[in-house]
Amino acid sequence: MSDELIRRTPWPESSSRAVVTPLQPSVVYASDSPDALDDQYEGRAKGFTYAREGHPNAEVLARKIDALEGAEGGLIVGSGMAAVTATMLGLLKAGDHVLGGDQLYGRSLRMMREELPRFGVETSLADPTDGAAMAAAVRPNTKLVLVELVSNPTLRVADIEAIATLCKEKGLLLVVDNTFTTPRSYQPFEHGADVVIHSVTKLLAGHSDVTLGYVAAADPAHREAIYVTAVTTGLTPSPFDCWLAERGLYSFNLRYDRAEENAAALADHIAALPGVTRVLYPTRPDHPDHNRAAHLLGARGGNMVSFEVEGGRGAANRLTQAAENIAFAPTLGDIGTTLSHPASSSHRGLTPEARAAIGISEGFFRVSVGCEDIGLLKAEFEAAIRAARG
Numbered sequence: 001m002s003d004e005l006i007r008r009t010p011w012p013e014s015s016s017r018a019v020v021t022p023l024q025p026s027v028v029y030a031s032d033s034p035d036a037l038d039d040q041y042e043g044r045a046k047g048f049t050y051a052r053e054g055h056p057n058a059e060v061l062a063r064k065i066d067a068l069e070g071a072e073g074g075l076i077v078g079s080g081m082a083a084v085t086a087t088m089l090g091l092l093k094a095g096d097h098v099l100g101g102d103q104l105y106g107r108s109l110r111m112m113r114e115e116l117p118r119f120g121v122e123t124s125l126a127d128p129t130d131g132a133a134m135a136a137a138v139r140p141n142t143k144l145v146l147v148e149l150v151s152n153p154t155l156r157v158a159d160i161e162a163i164a165t166l167c168k169e170k171g172l173l174l175v176v177d178n179t180f181t182t183p184r185s186y187q188p189f190e191h192g193a194d195v196v197i198h199s200v201t202k203l204l205a206g207h208s209d210v211t212l213g214y215v216a217a218a219d220p221a222h223r224e225a226i227y228v229t230a231v232t233t234g235l236t237p238s239p240f241d242c243w244l245a246e247r248g249l250y251s252f253n254l255r256y257d258r259a260e261e262n263a264a265a266l267a268d269h270i271a272a273l274p275g276v277t278r279v280l281y282p283t284r285p286d287h288p289d290h291n292r293a294a295h296l297l298g299a300r301g302g303n304m305v306s307f308e309v310e311g312g313r314g315a316a317n318r319l320t321q322a323a324e325n326i327a328f329a330p331t332l333g334d335i336g337t338t339l340s341h342p343a344s345s346s347h348r349g350l351t352p353e354a355r356a357a358i359g360i361s362e363g364f365f366r367v368s369v370g371c372e373d374i375g376l377l378k379a380e381f382e383a384a385i386r387a388a389r390g
């Protein structure tokens, strides 16, 4: 009788070691004895037990993003929305009120409008570019404020200093979704944030092949509450996704700088083309929040550019069809440039009037600028915008 196939084969010995981070898909970890397990659970020894509670690939990735954010003990979860969920469920209880920016990511808005109220959490939204409007929306039971620094897709810049001051004065938790800005442009913990969230799916991983999130809290008690909620509700990340995202991070700084440089140049190029009615890029002098962007972000305008062409839906259809080498896809942060049309995707649930109120018309596009040669990008956008004119 032989059980060679069933018993695990020992890992081959090697006096040299692998250079690359190993991928460890094991769900369970075997311990020596019940005493050893006691040591682990009671914090006298470090070790993994069960992958939902943590695994090496998540930990390696978390420590890397911690270093970028100046954070400690950040947690990797299965998506950016899992990070939002873990924060809300971990830090709130029935009867609390959450104040959100009114231009949050679509699913975060849905969480505010539809999901949290089902559990007895009150929510409301206010304009984060207007500190007084945010202050006026605070209620006696407000516990937490959720904002993004640069909004999607109009790239408005939140009055984060006024909001941070407000949160400090009133004892509110400031949660910043730093997905768009990334720690390369802005580090929320240095400016009063209590919790920082990322969709790692986007710029950090950078290749549109993993869905992951990250959440870090400044206060260890908040960290623990978020961790316990994430483990209990099963917001666990896959080891393979963590491994891929860590691989993506090696080139994050290079990708971000290149994409940002491209975005600034592309914004200026598009702005000079006939048929373009508006270009939004935070460091351009014609951006509505230009001064605030300069103050908060310096020259770091990021990789996102939005623009509007005349001619409505017809022009929009012609533009995406002509831009055949640029993926028309509602994502951002990929190594390659992608194009999205909010009126038919992220903001399709709004009425045309509600879209108009935030500046989104049928001719409005958002570009996530990638790392291609800038000459190629200029030529492709120029041709597509020419085609849009018919």
Ligand SMILES: *Cc1c(COP(=O)(O)O)cnc(C)c1O
Pocket (backbone or CB within 6 Å): 079, 080, 081, 082, 105, 107, 108, 148, 177, 179, 180, 198, 199, 200, 201, 202, 211, 212, 213
């Ligand atoms: C994409 C995104 C999210 C959600 O992230 P997923 O990884 O898709 O769940 C949250 N916030 C912002 C700003 C995003 O762009």
